[in-house]
Amino acid sequence: MLVFRPREPISSRSGVDLRVVANPMIEPEHGDLVHDWEDCLSIPKILGLVPRHPRVRVRGVDESGQPVDFQAEGQDSRVIQHANDHLSGVVFLDRMRDLRSLAYDEEWKQYLAETDIQADESG
Numbered sequence: 001m002l003v004f005r006p007r008e009p010i011s012s013r014s015g016v017d018l019r020v021v022a023n024p025m026i027e028p029e030h031g032d033l034v035h036d037w038e039d040c041l042s043i044p045k046i047l048g049l050v051p052r053h054p055r056v057r058v059r060g061v062d063e064s065g066q067p068v069d070f071q072a073e074g075q076d077s078r079v080i081q082h083a084n085d086h087l088s089g090v091v092f093l094d095r096m097r098d099l100r101s102l103a104y105d106e107e108w109k110q111y112l113a114e115t116d117i118q119a120d121e122s123g
Contacts, residue, residue, distance in 0.1 A: 028053035
């Protein structure tokens with residue numbers, strides 16, 4: 001079962017903006033994979049660059065047993081793929097193409113801070 005909070009609020013009888021999809025079937029839409037940084041509660045304080053489909057179609061049933069069929073893109077697509085991987089015992093490390101991008105979050109924050117300073121000084 002997938003449970004996630006979409007970036008765009010959905011109407012919810014419970015007042016909680018969570019989307020529930022039981023027995024999810026995830027179908028990637030055509031397009032190039034997008035690499036972006038991911039971390040995971042199962043592997044705390046470590047992150048890396050993970051390729052994901054920018055848009056997916058999601059089918060299953062909601063918490064009331066009603067069919068759901070929707071498309072997700074951007075960050076919602078990434079979160080859905082990440083969560084769906086967990087249902088198969090896959091973690092983001094398994095999806096990484098190059099483990100050299102692995103970083104502890106404190107190192108990553110420092111790298112970003114240094115990169116921002118260099119970008120500001122050059123432009």
